[in-house]
Amino acid sequence: MDNMKLDQIKHIGPICALKVISNNLLLSGEGPTLSLYDYIKGEKIFERLVFKRNKIHGIEIINSSNDIEDDIKIVIWGGRSLSIFTLNNFKDLNYEIPHYGVSDWIFHCLFENESTLHVLNSHNIVHTVSLLNDNCKLINTKHCGWKSILYSGTISINKETGKITVLAGTVMNGILIWDFETCQVKHNLTEHEGSIFKVVASPDNKYIISCSDDRSIKVWDMETGELLANGWGHGSRIWGLNVYNISNDGFNIFSCSEDCTARVWRFNFHDNYNNGELIQERIILVHTGRHVWSLDLNDEKKLGFTAGADGKIFVSDLNESQRDGYWGHKWELNDISNEINCVFQKGELIKNYSDFGYGLIAVTSEGKIMILKDYKKWKLLFIDDKFAKFCILKIFENEPIVIIAGKMGDCILMKFNENCEIEIKHEFNLNDSFNRLGNILINGYDDNYFALFESPNPNDPLIYKKIDPINLSILESYELLKPKDKITISSLEYNKVSNMLFVGCRFATMLVYKIENENEKNQPLVVYKNLFKGDTVSSIKSLYDNSNNTMLYITNKDGTYHIMKINENSTYEYLQSSKIQKGFLEGHIKTPNGDILLYGFKSDCFFVWNETKQYEVYREICGGPHRRWNFKYWFDSNNRLRYRFVYTRSSEVQIVQQGEPYAFELLSDGLHGREIRDICVINSQNNNDEKIIITGAEDTTLKISTLKNDGTFNSHWTYREHIGGLQSIHAINDEYILSSSAKEELYLWKITECDNKKCMSLESSLPPSEENPDLRVMDFDSIEVYDKINGKKIGFLIVTVYSNSMIKVIYYDIASKKFKVLIDDNYMQCCIFHVRFVCIDKRLFVLIASTNGHLSIYDINNVIGKYFSIDDSNIKEVKLSLNDNKFEEINESTKLDKLIINQQIHQSSVKALDILQETNGCIKVITGGDDNSIIVSKITKDEGLKFDIESFLPSAASSTITTVTVIDEKTVLVGAVDQSIKLWNIENGLTLVDNKYTTVADTGCSEIASFKNGEKYLLIGGAGFSIWKITN
C-alpha cells in the first residue's frame, strides 16, 4: 500500500478579516491562515495556519503596557473558534497556537484589558474570559434578555470612561444596543430593513454606525437613539464599516460592499447633519468579481485597507492631498487672465495642453500661447493669430520639445529649459506639401524624433519629418502615400526590429511604411483593415523582447487591446487579446515590473487601470465629451508609477499631481473574485519547470497563470470574452485550449508567450445553433487529427454536450479556422454533465454522463470511419488522421449511431467523472454523484462492449461529490462540497489513502500538474483556489 499524501502549500480565497497593528504592519485572515504584511515595504513577512477548519472572521488586538510590538496581544476568531496569542508567539514556530471555542458562532471579541476578553456570540450573549497566566478561563456570561439570532455585532468600549456597550445587529430590522454592566437594553433601533450586516460605534462612543440589507448606511446618536443621517449609494449589500478622521465638525466612514466597491463618506455635524445625508466622497474600485468582505483603517496615516472574495488586499490612500509632492489646483480663466495680465475674449477657451516635464504649455482658441511654470504660475509666451481657432499642440515623450501648428500648416518647434524658457525655436511651414493641416502625430525612439503631418485632403500624402533634437532642424522629409480609402490617422509608432513605421487610423485600420527613399513617394507596405471590432487604433507601442519578432501593443478606443505579431510575409496574428469591462482606451503603459496599465475614459471619469493585477490605479472625474486633457506619467526610484493629470472642467483648468505614496497599494494579488468553475493545466512549450494554468470563474473571466515546479504561482492575463456562465475549460494539446459556457459559447484559444508572460488569443468560436441564452455547453472532449501523408497536425475532432441533451461531434480545421458539425443529435431530455471520447480496441466511442445518473455510450465509428482512421497510438493518447478527404469534402451532419450502453449507476446527477485507460481494450470510469457516492465502472471489449460496476461506495462524502481526477494508475482524487478532498486507491475496491479538509468552499474542480522532475501538485478550485503538494 502506498502512502501518497496531500499537503497544502498555497491558498488564495476570500479574506474576511483585516487588522492594522502598527504604522507598517497588517494582519490578514486568509481562510484558516493568519498572514502578517509590511505595507510600507509591500511584502508578506510571515504566515501561519492558526485554525484547523474555521476561516478567520475577525481579529482584534491590544497593545502591551510596555509598548513592545512583539508583545501585542492578538485575538482571532471564526465560527465557534477563537485563539489568543502575542505577535511574538505567532512568529515563533515552536510555540503551539492554543485553540479555544465557545458553543456558538462568534461575531466579535474585545480586550477590555490585557487579561480580560469579551466574546459576543450569534445569540446576543457575551462571554467574559480571563486571560491570566496565559490560561483562558470563562468567568462570566451575560445577556440582555433578547437572545435573538444576530447577523453582526460589536462590543465597544469607551476609552475614557471604560464603559462597555454591546451593539447587536439582528437578522430582522433591529439593532439592539445594551449596556454591558447593567444588561439593560438602551435602544432597539428599527429603522433599517432586513438583516443588519454591521454595526459599530464611533471611537468616542457618541455615534452608532450601521448598515443592512436595505443598502443604506445609518448614523445614530448613541445617547438618544435618534437616526441622524442616511448614506445611499452602494448598489448591493454593505458588509463592513469603520469610522476615522473625527474632528470638531464631523467624521469619515469607510464602507465595503457586495457591489465590489469600497466607499468613503462624510458625516457632518453642522447644517442639521447635512440635512440627514452622508456625503459620498469617493468610490474605490480595486476588487473584482463580487464582495469586498473586510476592511480596516490606519486613522493616523489615513489609509484604508480592503480585502475581498478575490483574495486581493489593497491599501487605499485616503489622504492623497496631504502627501509630499501632491499638487492639486483649479484656475478659472479669470485667474489666468489676471496672472498673465492679458484679457481673454468672450468665449475664449484653452484648447490644448502639453506637459513637457517642467511645466505646461497651453494654447487658447484665440492663439494665446501660455506657459504654466512649475505647474504653478502662468506666463504669456506670445500671441499669434495663426494658432487661433484651430491649433495642434504635441510634445515628445522624453524631451521637452513641443510642436505647435496652425490650420494653414504654420509650425513652430520649441525646446524648453528647466526654467520653462524657450531654448531654441524653429519655424517652418508645410506649404510645399499641402495648404491645410489636419493633424500631427509625433514619436521618437533612442535619439530619433519625428513627426507625421496629415492634410484633410484625402489625395494629399502624409508628410514624415525627422527632427534634430539639438537644433530642431528638419533632418529628413518624406512623402508617404495614403491608400484610396478614407484615412484619419490616430496613432504612430516606429519599430526598430523591422524598421517600419506603423500608423494607426480610424476604422480599425493600420498603415505600414518602410521609409527608404527620400525622393520618391513611399507607398504603404501593407494596409491592415478591420483589425478589431471597433473604430480607432488609439495607441501603438513596440514590444521588444529577445525574440527578434516585430510585435506591437495596440489599443482600440472601443476597449480592446492586443499584442500583434507581424510575420515576415506581412501577415499578422494576435498573441494576446482582451478587453476592459467598460470604457474607452487611449493608451497603455508598461511598468518597470512588467505590469500593463491601460488608461482612458469611462462616463465622466478618466481612469488608469492595472490590467495585469486588475485594479483601478487612478480615477478623476473630469466631465463628459469634448475633453481637453493631458496625462503625464513617470516612474520614481522605487519603480512606482507617478503621474500628473491636467484637464478642463466647466471652463476651469484643473491639475492633479500625485504625491509620494505612504504605503504599497497591493499587498496580495488574489485571483478570481467569483467561484472557479474549471481548471486546465498544459505544458509550457519551452520550459519543463513550469506549467500553464488556465482558470475560469463564475464571473465569466478566464485567467492564464503559471505554476513553477517549486510551487510558485503567478497570474498573467485576464480575459473577458465569455458572456455566459462558464462551464468547462480543457486543453486540446499544449498549444490550443477550449472553453465553454452558457449562451452556447465554445471558444478555441491559442496559447503563446511574449513579453515574459503567457498569453492567449481567441482563435475561433463555434457558431451557436439556437438563440436560447440558457443553453449551456456543459462539457467537451477532443482528439488531435493529423495529415495522413505528412503527419502534420491539421485539426481536431471535438465532441460537445449541452444542457438540453444535445450532443455534437465537430471537426475543426486549423488552416481555415472553421468548424464542421459531423454529428448533431440528442440524448434524452436531461442535462448532460460530462462527455469523453473513449477508444477501446481501436474503435472510437462517445461516453456521456447526465443528470439522470446514467453512463451512456454511443458507437460513432460508422460516421467517423468515413473521414478518419485511428492511428497506432499508445493507450494514453488517441490519434486520428484524416483519410483522403479534404476539409471541404466533409459532409453535413448526421445522427448518432446506436446507444450501446445506457446504464443507471448513480441515483441522480453524475457530477464528477474521470477515465483511466487500463489497456487498449479496457477503460475504468470513476464517477462521483450528487448522491455522495463513488463508483468505479469497467468497460471492456466484448462482442460489443461489456459494462461492469467494479466498486461502489455509497457515502464516500457527506455531500455532493463534484470532482474526480485520476492521479495515476491506481489513485484518484475525489473532492466534495463538504470540503473534503480524498485520495482513493482503486486497484481492489476503494481504499482511502488520504483525507484532507480544504478551505475552498463550493469545492468544484481539480487538476493535477506533474512535472518532469517528479514534483506533483494538486489544484483545487471553488470559492477560492488552493495548491497541494502530492508526495509518496
Add this chain to the structure above:
Amino acid sequence: MGKSSKDKRDLYYRKAKEEGWRARSAFKLLQLNEQFDLFNDVKRVVDLCAAPGSWSQVLSKEIFKDKNNSDAKIVAVDLQPMSPIDNVIELQADITHPKTLEMIMHHFDGEKADFVCSDGAPDVTGLHDLDEYIQAQLILSALQLATCILKTGGKFVAKIFRGRDIDLLYSQLGYLFDKVICAKPRSSRASSLEAFIVCIGYRPRNGWIPSLNSNLSTEEFFQDLKIGRNSLNNELNLEFNDEERIVAPFIACGDLNSIDSDATYALDEDDNINIQINSLSLDPVQSPTAPPYKKALELKRKGQLKIVK
C-alpha cells in the same frame, strides 16, 4: 417569485403557475411525499417558515383529499404574513417563542403533531460557512419546536444546505429519530447545495423534557440533550474534531422521467411535457414581498444613487 427571462424557461416555475402553486418549491414536497409517503396517517401538521405558502398548499391538498382526514389540522407559522389557504390555520409568529407553541397546541386541542416541516432558508451572504451556520440555526429552531410538539414516531422534514458541517447535524438528528435520510427531489437543482433532511420515527430522549423558554438560545436549549453537541465549558476547550459526524443515506426522489431542473428546455418543446402556456410573461402567482432594498432601487431609478461599476 418574480418573473424574469430565466423563469420563463424554468419548467417547474411555469408548471407551478399552471397548477396554482405559490412557488416551485411545492414540487419538492410533492416529490418527497412520493418517495416517503410522508402524509400517510397524518392529521396534525405544523409547517414552519411557511410563507409564501406553497408547502401549506401541498399539505392542504394532499391531506384533505382523503375524506377520512376532514378533521385534520394544519398550522402554518411564519414571521411574514401569508394569504389564506383552505384548511390551513395561519399564525404570524416567532417559532422560537413559547407562546407560539401554546397557540399551536391550542389548535391541536392539546394533541401532539404527526408531522413538522420547514422549507425556510436565510438570505445567503456568500460566506459559505456563515450561511451554513445560520441555516443550521434555522433547522435547530424548527427542531426545537418539533421536539416539544412531535408525538413519538412523528416525522420531521427540513431544508438543509449540504456543506462542510452537515454530517454534524445528521449525527445529532440520529439521536432523536429512528431514521435520518438526506433526500434530494429532482425539482431541486443539482447545482444547488439544497437538499432535505427526512427524519422518521421521533424518539424523545429519555429523561429530557423539552420546554420552550424565550430566555434560552437554541444552543442553550439543546445543551443538556446529549446528542453529541459540544457545549460551552469553563476552559473553552471545545474539541471540535471529536464531535460525531455521520453521513445520512442519500435518496433521490421524483420520477427519473420528471422534469430535469438542470436541463434547458426550448419554449417550443412545451407540448412534449403537457404544459399549456398562454402567454410568455405570466405574473407570479404570489407577488414578491417588498425587498429590504426597495428604497435603494427607487433611488437608483430616479438617478439619485451614484453606483459606479
